[in-house]
Amino acid sequence: MLEIYAVELKNEIDKHLFEQVLNYIPENKKTRIKRFLKFEDSVRSLIAEVIIRKIIIAKLKIKNSDILFEAGEYGKPYLKDFPDFHYNISHSGQWVLCAISNMPVGIDVEIVKEMDLRIAERFFSEAETKDLLMKKENERLEYFFDLWTLKESYIKADGRGLHIPLNSFSFKIENEKITFNTQNELKQCFFKRYKIDNHYKLSVCSLASKFPDKISIIKGERLLSEFLQIFQSALS
Numbered sequence: 007m008l009e010i011y012a013v014e015l016k017n018e019i020d021k022h023l024f025e026q027v028l029n030y031i032p033e034n035k036k037t038r039i040k041r042f043l044k045f046e047d048s049v050r051s052l053i054a055e056v057i058i059r060k061i062i063i064a065k066l067k068i069k070n071s072d073i074l075f076e077a078g079e080y081g082k083p084y085l086k087d088f089p090d091f092h093y094n095i096s097h098s099g100q101w102v103l104c105a106i107s108n109m110p111v112g113i114d115v116e117i118v119k120e121m122d123l124r125i126a127e128r129f130f131s132e133a134e135t136k137d138l139l140m141k142k143e144n145e146r147l148e149y150f151f152d153l154w155t156l157k158e159s160y161i162k163a164d165g166r167g168l169h170i171p172l173n174s175f176s177f178k179i180e181n182e183k184i185t186f187n188t189q190n191e192l193k194q195c196f197f198k199r200y201k202i203d204n205h206y207k208l209s210v211c212s213l214a215s216k217f218p219d220k221i222s223i224i225k226g227e228r229l230l231s232e233f234l235q236i237f238q239s240a241l242s
């Protein structure tokens with residue numbers, strides 16, 4: 007059963023709390039998190055690590071120290087030893103999103119920012135670019151990011167990321183209905199868009215057809231504090 011969790015990062019994260027939580031993260035991840043030049047990038051990365059660990063500890067009843075992540079051939083992370091546990095993470099601006107399921111899943115959140123929409127030709131199929139240009143000018147940017155997040159969710163559910171040609175599949179959104187077309191191997195998948203924030207777009211691709219109506223939202227600082235408590239308990 008698909009579940010979606012969102013972590014909101016609108017308030018600044020306390021540096022001391024950040025450092026404390028970091029102590030419970032394996033050395034290789036810790037180095038990666040600390041390597042970012044901007045603190046906000048490190049925070050997003052730590053939050054992503056913490057949200058999935060917290061979910062795994064709660065759902066699979068395993069210890070933090072027993073959690074072992076690996077990455078597939080094209081970089082999609084998965085939980086070793088639990089082949090029926092699927093998850094995917096996305097972060098952008100003030101949000102970190104995490105989807106878990108018993109079937110492969112892909113999630114993408116993007117901040118809607120001004121763009122030269124001519125780049126659509128590089129990323130979208132011909133049909134998608136045509137549909138985009140047919141939109142009223144004031145609707146184009148939103149439509150661009152709807153398509154973008156849908157496409158990302160698909161290549162992330164598949165796991166091959168940008169190794170899948172972006173013009174090998176197409177979306178059309180009409181009256182909230184998403185139509186998906188592809189000759190690719192992965193055809194049997196389902197899509198849903200969610201509204202979490204007026205400035206962001208969020209899409210999910212799932213190999214299971216049932217989607218939750220709601221997303222669980224938690225604030226970043228609260229997530230870190232709660233996690234610290236779990237880490238420090240006997241379970242960690």
Ligand SMILES: CC(C)(COP(=O)(O)OP(=O)(O)OC[C@H]1O[C@@H](n2cnc3c(N)ncnc32)[C@H](O)[C@@H]1OP(=O)(O)O)[C@@H](O)C(=O)NCCC(=O)NCCS
Nearest residue numbers: 080081082083095096097114129154157162165166167168
């Ligand atoms: C890496 C990629 C899978 C997602 O990148 P992204 O949208 O920039 O980043 P997101 O925040 O949504 O997702 C990143 C997370 O996806 C996961 N991920 C990495 N490789 C993945 C893969 N092959 N499949 C699924 N998930 C993957 C990781 O958890 C990663 O988190 P990390 O960076 O903290 O390790 C890939 O699609 C990419 O490089 N995209 C670049 C943007 C682009 O050109 N998009 C065209 C869309 S039309």
